[in-house]
Amino acid sequence: MLRPTFGSFIGIWIFILGGAIHSGWAQSSAPPNFVVFVADDMAWEDCGANGNPAVRTPNIDRLAAQGMRFTRAVLTCSSCSPSRSSILTGRYPHNTGAGELHLPLPGDSVLLTSPLRQVGYWTAAIGKWHVGEAVGDQVEDRQGSPPPKMGDAWVAALQRRPKDQPFFLWAAHLDPHRAYQKGAVDPPHDPADVIVPPMFPDTLPVRQDIALYYDEITRFDQHIGQVLDELDAQGVADNTMVLVISDNGRPFPHCKTRVDLPGVGTPFVVRWPARVKPGISDALVSSLDIAPTITKLAGASVSDTFQGRDFSPLLWDPTAEIRQYAFAEHNWHDYRAFERGVHNRQYCYVRNWLPGTPGTPPADAVNSPTFAEMKRLLASGDLTQAQASCFVTPRPTEMLYDVHQDPNCLDNLAADPEMRSVLDQMRSALSQWQDQTTDRFPGEHRLTPDGFDRQTGKKLPSMSGAHPGPGK
CATH class of the missing domain: 3.30.1120 (Arylsulfatase, C-terminal domain)
Structure with a gap:
């Protein structure tokens, strides 16, 4: 298959979008680029922009000040791989065929990258994948990276991208997932300064645990900063839509795996200087809405497999509403x-x-x-x-x-x-x-049975692999 040239892509893109000037993005002379930053187990409120002054997140805060910050964004699942599978396919976890932890997506799944590639986008997934190998061929550039080097890996991907194509980068970190080690950032967060949520006891070991969690959020933020600098250096920041989200709540009791706000609330920050004015939206948005929104903004055909809704109207009018309910x-x-x-x-x-x-x-x-x-x-x-x-x-x-x-x-x-x-x-x-x-x-x-002891967290003898298999 011949790779489309940038000139031919522009012609197709203008033809597709010619009647959509009113939508607010078709006025641009070139198709937008996309960078989606995904934290691994970051609570929605644990950044400065969302009200936590104790954790250092200057780059996320800058994106929020320059773009649209959503206060009521909800994930479809508070579990790593099912949440990521849901985001990438635009489908609810129980409809993906991979609704439980560690289950891979079936090969016939449609990722949001497929319609993007059909209209000339270069696509990359750098960092944590966790959705299986059967769909790995739906991105051109897929590589992992150890957490300390993740920012370098993201920047390297942008530097090697074809310069004659628009791009989509799935920048998925492993921070702030457990287990924690000291030294993620310098200086580290002081346990005395952390904010202890009321569902945790306020003791020194808990404060130390939270401080290490904060350290990895700050490392994630630092790596976001590296990418923002690279976008500026390449002169493409103005027409690149940047989205910052998490895959689920913080990896603490009462949070991760739950379907209430501590479990499925997510930071949700969009910056796109060419098209989106700074603002705050209290409208309800679901992570299910990311796939149809990005494909529409790219001028691609929105797959009929997507179950979410286009949230781009909220980018032009933060007081609008696109959904009454979000489900998890x-x-x-x-x-x-x-x-x-x-x-x-x-x-x-x-x-x-x-x-x-x-x-x-x-x-x-x-x-x-x-x-x-x-x-x-x-x-x-x-x-x-x-x-x-x-x-x-x-x-x-x-x-x-x-x-x-x-x-x-x-x-x-x-x-x-x-x-x-x-x-x-x-x-x-x-x-x-x-x-x-x-x-x-x-x-x-x-239902699938327990794979770990509920008191010790150790694997049960019946758990031979990553998943124990279905119930009887």
Whole structure:
């Protein structure tokens, strides 16, 4: 197949976009480039732009000041590979064929890179992949990198790209995923300065754990800065849309794998100087919306396999709305699970099908100093009720949170008579979504069983590989 020249691509692009001047991006004389930065386990609020002054993120903060910062962005899953598979395919995790941790995407999956390549884009995925080899041929340049060198790897990809094509770079870091080691950045964060969320006990080991997590967020931010400098050096920053997101919540108890805001809230910052004015949008947006948005902005055909919505209207008018609800799911991630979450602009509703199963965090968090402290304090009776909730059974089958008043999702309003109408609305939204996407609870015995011990985080003898296989 002949590679399209830049001149022929421009001709096709102008023809496709000739009638779309009103959309705000077709006025540009060249197709936009795209860089998507993906953090690995970064909470939505853990950057300066989103209100945490204790963690150093000057480059993310600069992007937010120069672009559009979204305050109500929601992931479809708080689990590494299912979340990434969902973003890249524009499909809900249970519709991808890879809805559980470590399951690879089927070979017939359509990544957002495929329609981009059809209209002349050069595509690269540098860093963490984690969606399987069957779809690896849908990007031209795919390489891994150790975390300390990730920024160099991203810059090298931009330097070797063909200069006669627009480009898409999936820049996926491994920070701030566990396990942590000292020395990620210099100077390190001081444990005395960190902000301890109320679902964690405020002790020195917890503060030290959070400080190391902050260090890796700062390293991620530094590597973003390297890429921004390279875009400037190449003279392409003005027409490059940069997006910063995370794949799930922080790798701590009450966060990663959950479908409430601490689990599926994500930073969501867009900078595109040529087209997007600085601003803040409180509109609801889902990570499912990234694939259709980028393909549309590129002038490519939006695949009919994509289930998300185009969020580009929010870039021109931050007060607009593109969706009333965003949906999230918790399937197997080290432990048996089946939870679904519904988010609107003010509330988060969680439906839990396994009330007899504790809300155990993923195995990496079970092995953390924070969880060790929580077990110690549980034994002495010194945890608050909210902090102890991940050990307690039975758990509620329904949870409802006002995320404006309670962003950590600690005060369950589901039993409040005054919230009955909201609860009914969220129940109805979940039921309709499950019908539309063919999502059904198969019964507890058919779910994938635990692969790790819930107290120690160690692999169970039945767990021979990365995934224990389906339930019976």
